[in-house]
Each structure stands twice: as C-alpha cells, then as structure tokens.
Ligand code: HEM
C-alpha cells in the first residue's frame with residue numbers, strides 16, 4: 172500500500188486532465204497542514220530517518236562536506252533533509268537556522284501545472300499533492316514547474332519522486348512519519364486551521380522573546396501551502412537556505428502552460444480544417460495542360476494518348492535511329 | 493495534367509534532394525505527433541502511435557536530432573533559391589490572387605515562390621530553436637545539468653517554436669496537395685514544361701536557356717566534326 176495512491180475518490184486536481192475526477196467524496200474533508208517550527212528544531216535529523224524508514228528509502232552513503240547538512244541535496248531517495256545555516260544577526264549573535272526542506276504541498280502546485288502526463292500528479296481534497304509514479308513519463312517538466320526546487324528524477328527508473336506528506340498514513344488517520352518521530356515537537360500535523368493557530372501562538376511567544384520579526388511562512392503567491400513554517404525572521408526567508416521570499420509559479424511556466432496551449436492546439440486543428448475548406452471552395456491550382464511550345468505540345472499530347480508500353484517502344488526506336 | 497514530364501520533363505529535384513526531403517518529412521511528422529502528444533492532453537492519444545507514453549517521450553528527441561541533421565544539409569543546399577527577390581514582394585502583395593487561383597495575374601517567379609521561401613525561412617529559424625531548446629530539456633542526458641531558469645525558458649521556446657513549425661508544416665503540406673504536380677515533383681523529380689512555365693516562369697526560362705545552350709554546343713560540335721571529316 173505504501174506510496175500508492177490509495178484514495179482515488181477525492182482528487183480535486185489531476186495533471187494533464189480536462190475532465191474532473193470524482194468529486195462527491197470530498198465532503199467534510201478538512202485541509203491538513205504540517206507545521207515546521209524552526210525555532211524548536213535541534214537538528215537531530217530523526218525526521219530524516221523516519222522518512223527513509225516509512226517510505227523504504229535508502230540513499231547512497233555520501234561524503235561529509237564539513238557541514239551538518241547530509242546528504243547535501245534532495246534526491247529520489249531523499250524526500251526531505253535538514254539544511255543547516257549559520258546566521259549572524261544584527262547584534263552579532265550566531266544563530267543556527269535549521270530548515271527541514273521538503274515539498275511544500277502548494278495549494279496551486281507548479282509541478283502539477285507543468286506535468287504533461289494525465290494523473291501523474293494529483294491533489295487531494297485535504298491539500299496533499301502526490302506523485303503517482305505509475306503514470307509518470309520522466310519528462311522532468313515538474314522540475315521546471317516547481318517554485319521550490321523539490322522534485323527529483325530517478326536515474327534508476329526515470330520517474331519523479333518527492334515527499335508525499337505521508338498521504339498513505341494520513342489517509343488512515345495517522346500523522347506523517349516525520350511529525351510522529353520529532354522529539355521536540357518542532358513538527359506538528361493537523362488541520363491547516365489548527366496549525367495556523369498553533370503557529371500564531373508560537374509567533375507571539377517568539378515575539379515576546381525578542382524575535383520581533385517572527386512569523387508564519389504560508390506564501391500567498393502559490394495560494395498558501397500545506398507545509399508551513401514558523402520562522403524567527405519571517406521578514407527574511409532567504410536566510411533559511413534560500414527559502415524564496417515570494418514564491419509563485421514562474422511567469423515562464425504560465426506562458427508555457429497557461430491559455431496559450433489550448434489556444435495553440437485549437438489553431439493547429441483549425442488550420443488543417445481551413446486547408447480542407449480552401450480546397451473545397453477554390454479548388455486545386457493547376458497548370459494548363461499543354462507544353463508552352465506549340466510544336467512540342469502536339470508531340471506531348473500524342474505521347475499522352477499512347478499507352479505507356481507503346482510510348483516506351485517508340486522511344487526505343489527513336490534511340491536506335 | 494500532361495504526362496510529358498516522363499519523357500521531356502524538367503528535372504526539378506535530383507535524387508538526393510528528394511531522399512533528403514522525405515527523410516526530413518517522415519521524421520518531422522513523427523516529431524509533430526510525438527511532440528503534440530506531450531504538448532496538450534487533447535493529443536495524448538498520439539502516445540499510442542509510439543508504443544505508449546514513455547517510449548513517446550524517449551524517442552522524440554532522438555528523431556529530433558536525426559531530423560535536424562538532414563535539415564541542416566537541405567537548408568544549405570536550398571539556401572540560394574530561397575533568397576528573397578523583388579518579385580517575391582509583389583507576389584506576396586497579390587496573395588489574394590494566389591489563393592483564388594488567378595495565376596495569370598501573378599508576377600513570374602523563380603524556382604521558388606515567396607510562399608515556398610517563407611516556409612524555408614520559418615523552418616530555418618524554428619528548427620535550430622527546437623534543437624537547442626530540445627537539448628536543454630532532454631531527460632535524462634542534458635536536463636539534469638541545466639539551471640531551472642534555462643529549463644523554463646527552453647520549455648517555452650520549444651513549445652512556441654513547435655507551434656510555429658507545425659503551422660508552417662500544415663501550410664506546406666496543404667500547398668503540396670493544392671498545387672497539382674508538386675508532390676509528383678518531390679517524389680519523381682521531374683515536372684512538365686507547362687507546369688514549370690505556369691508556376692515558375694523565370695526558372696523555366698532559365699532552364700530552357702540552359703537547354704538551348706547545351707543543344708547549341710552539341711550542334712556546333714557536330715558541324716565542327718563534319719568539317720574535320722571534310723578536310724582531309
Ligand atoms: C530538433 C530536435 C528536437 C529535440 C532535441 C527535441 C526534444 C524535445 C524534448 C526533450 C521534449 C520534452 C519531451 C521529451 O523528452 O520527449 C520535447 C517536447 C516537444 N517537442 Fe521536441 N525536439 C526536437 C524537435 C521538435 C520538432 C521539430 C517539433 C515539432 C515541430 C517538436 C515538438 C515538440 C513538442 C510539441 C513538444 C511538447 C512541448 C511541450 O510540452 O511544451 N520538437 N522535444
């Protein structure tokens with residue numbers, strides 16, 4: 172069951188599909204969210220291990236680059252990783268900012284918009300964006316479409332992988348493996364409403380502690396996300412290992428996958444039709460039958476009237492003469 | 493529809509031009525079908541022509557490189573006859589006459605008319621764009637090494653250039669069906685004199701001039717030979 176798309180009855184968006192998926196069973200399904208409180212994280216990476224465990228992922232043992240971040244990047248076998256950053260604040264204090272990097276489960280997912288394979292990317296009524304590798308063709312368009320640089324294409328099977336927000340666990344009423352395992356409560360899971368409330372509480376607390384720019388990261392540019400952060404410095408998300416300050420689906424992706432495509436498709440169909448109707452109205456373009464040279468025209472006509480074998484024989488005779 | 497070109501027609505496309513053209517044509521059509529399959533879900537069923545969605549995705553760029561290689565050869569060989577001339581502008585101005593088959597009003601044109609030249613120049617611009625952008629987004633060989641901005645730009649360029657190329661292709665194919673004798677010219681190589689004079693008068697005159705010169709030379713050779721025989 173793990174990794175499969177288990178609930179096919181409440182898909183609210185499906186890649187490259189024009190007809191909607193079944194809608195009826197989305198009633199009463201609340202939007203969920205994972206709240207990552209960066210201020211509570213101690214960088215133990217228990218969540219990384221839990222993710223590998225639950226999802227049966229085993230990345231290659233890499234190298235140490237002299238930083239705690241390990242592995243250095245997401246991969247088809249690493250759905251999430253802790254990115255460590257040493258940040259010096261205005262007062263010259265060192266802050267260790269540790270961000271859990273994984274799919275943000277955007278309400279308006281750029282990956283889904285870009286994907287050309289019907290059903291390879293779906294969005295459930297609860298807000299989770301899931302890849303269904305069974306339908307993936309490995310084109311890599313989701314990589315170009317995602318504003319957060321999340322999907323990774325496997326070298327083994329040429330399919331795209333990313334965090335599922337443990338859609339399989341959530342469907343059965345469990346929280347994601349990372350949230351389950353976090354020893355400090357830095358990862359919490361619940362309805363988006365509850366998580367926003369929880370986040371607001373934490374933000375107030377942090378503000379009291381002197382982090383006057385503390386805030387929630389729930390970027391409106393992608394319609395909000397179903398993975399949200401509590402940041403000590405919400406005014407500068409970039410310091411958290413390049414968390415984009417105003418993520419949105421790139422205008423290039425819009426130009427590529429927006430209205431232009433159905434329009435271009437229609438024009439292609441219409442131009443073929445236009446050809447047919449032009450022919451039906453104006454008819455073919457033909458040259459006059461005769462050779463422009465009147466003498467030769469007679470000869471040509473005579474040639475045409477002959478049967479092909481006769482014509483060949485005559486030509487042979489001419490040659491012999 | 494005189495059949496005289498079998499015997500007395502003018503050679504319009506030599507064997508290599510014809511083979512070259514059809515290699516491009518077949519691979520181009522496969523590119524359009526496999527590309528459109530990925531372009532929009534309207535065309536998703538085209539993946540069935542290539543053995544399924546994944547084979548479609550895999551095979552498309554390989555056909556692309558094959559096509560681009562032969563296209564380069566043809567583009568070089570057809571360069572001279574595709575240069576825009578003064579009479580082409582007049583021809584374009586009379587596009588209404590062209591479309592309505594009022595051919596007697598049209599200015600005489602060379603081996604290619606302005607429409608054919610436009611097809612040439614549109615393809616000469618779009619194929620390199622398709623090749624370069626296609627390589628950038630080519631999984632798994634090149635795309636993993638590309639910055640995401642490049643991937644996005646290349647995806648847009650590829651989609652738009654493909655659109656331009658497909659429309660051009662539709663016009664090109666339609667013209668071949670519409671102008672009787674052109675498909676035959678590209679398949680068999682020869683056209684009748686009537687066809688040449690009617691559709692490409694300047695080229696016809698040129699060819700006739702060439703033929704006359706060859707004939708004259710042969711005649712001179714003959715008389716010279718006779719004279720040699722007469723003088724012991
Ligand atoms: C010249 C060499 C070409 C190369 C290397 C190339 C490569 C690619 C690649 C890598 C893709 C992404 C999907 C895939 O991996 O199969 C693609 C998509 C596509 N190609 Fe090409 N291609 C070439 C030429 C063409 C031509 C001549 C056409 C048609 C006129 C074309 C039409 C398309 C279309 C419509 C798409 C889908 C684009 C989209 O989804 O936005 N390609 N091509």
Ligand code: SF4
Pocket residue numbers: 273274275276277280281282283300316317318319320321322333
């Ligand atoms: S973060 Fe990227 S991969 Fe995740 S839902 Fe958003 S666009 Fe898709």
Ligand code: SF4
Pocket residue numbers: 186282285286287288291292302306307308309310311312313314322324330331
């Ligand atoms: S690689 Fe990404 S965009 Fe392409 S089919 Fe797979 S999920 Fe969709």
